[in-house]
Amino acid sequence: MRFLEGEKIYLRAIAKSDVNAEYLNWLNDKETTKGLASGLFPSTLQELDQFVEKAIHNRDVILFAICDSATDLHIGNIKIDHFDWVSRTCELGLLIGNKSYWGKGIGYEACKLTLNYAFHSLNIRKVALAVYANNQAAIGLYKKLGFVMEGSLRRHVYDNGEFFDKHFMGIFAEELK
Numbered sequence: 001m002r003f004l005e006g007e008k009i010y011l012r013a014i015a016k017s018d019v020n021a022e023y024l025n026w027l028n029d030k031e032t033t034k035g036l037a038s039g040l041f042p043s044t045l046q047e048l049d050q051f052v053e054k055a056i057h058n059r060d061v062i063l064f065a066i067c068d069s070a071t072d073l074h075i076g077n078i079k080i081d082h083f084d085w086v087s088r089t090c091e092l093g094l095l096i097g098n099k100s101y102w103g104k105g106i107g108y109e110a111c112k113l114t115l116n117y118a119f120h121s122l123n124i125r126k127v128a129l130a131v132y133a134n135n136q137a138a139i140g141l142y143k144k145l146g147f148v149m150e151g152s153l154r155r156h157v158y159d160n161g162e163f164f165d166k167h168f169m170g171i172f173a174e175e176l177k
């Protein structure tokens, strides 16, 4: 069932049937998880199943499957969570797991759909996220969308012999490009 319709992709609720070897591969792929908190320890199908099960039954996490509009292929996930319904804020997380879809505007489209949904359907005022300084693709994507760099934890995360800053970025509805 399509929930948010874009041009190249649509977003739908994640389902238990999405838990498969392909999805698991995304989480064990070093290139994909380089800029993520996950990936340091091996993921298993059982853990993935529990993660999806939890997300499905938790209204505090909205986890979408990103699907190719032409083929229905599940190519990644995008989520919003950590809702504060008083300050009207939440946090965004994104993973295009199928690497053949990188650099084709999918991340941009998925973020636009999710941010518009957060701002206009959920009445969220501001969306925040954390991104590591070694993830230039993600930083470029978030800047293109209109996210503003708000602060950093210096040399905070370790990756392959180096320490990188952890940046915090945020966007208000009127800043979305």
Ligand SMILES: CC(C)(COP(=O)(O)OP(=O)(O)OC[C@H]1O[C@@H](n2cnc3c(N)ncnc32)[C@H](O)[C@@H]1OP(=O)(O)O)[C@@H](O)C(=O)NCCC(=O)NCCS
Pocket: 031, 032, 033, 035, 036, 094, 095, 096, 097, 101, 102, 103, 104, 105, 106, 107, 108, 109, 130, 131, 132, 135, 136, 137, 138, 139, 140, 141, 142, 144
């Ligand atoms: C980071 C990620 C989400 C980017 O998604 P994507 O679909 O490849 O990005 P898009 O094609 O929509 O690109 C949008 C913009 O991001 C920037 N960008 C994308 N890839 C880039 C790269 N390799 N280097 C620098 N900037 C890049 C560009 O500004 C681009 O705009 P442009 O095409 O007009 O130049 C994707 O590579 C991914 O899921 N990586 C693994 C998980 C991850 O790092 N998630 C983010 C955690 S914070």
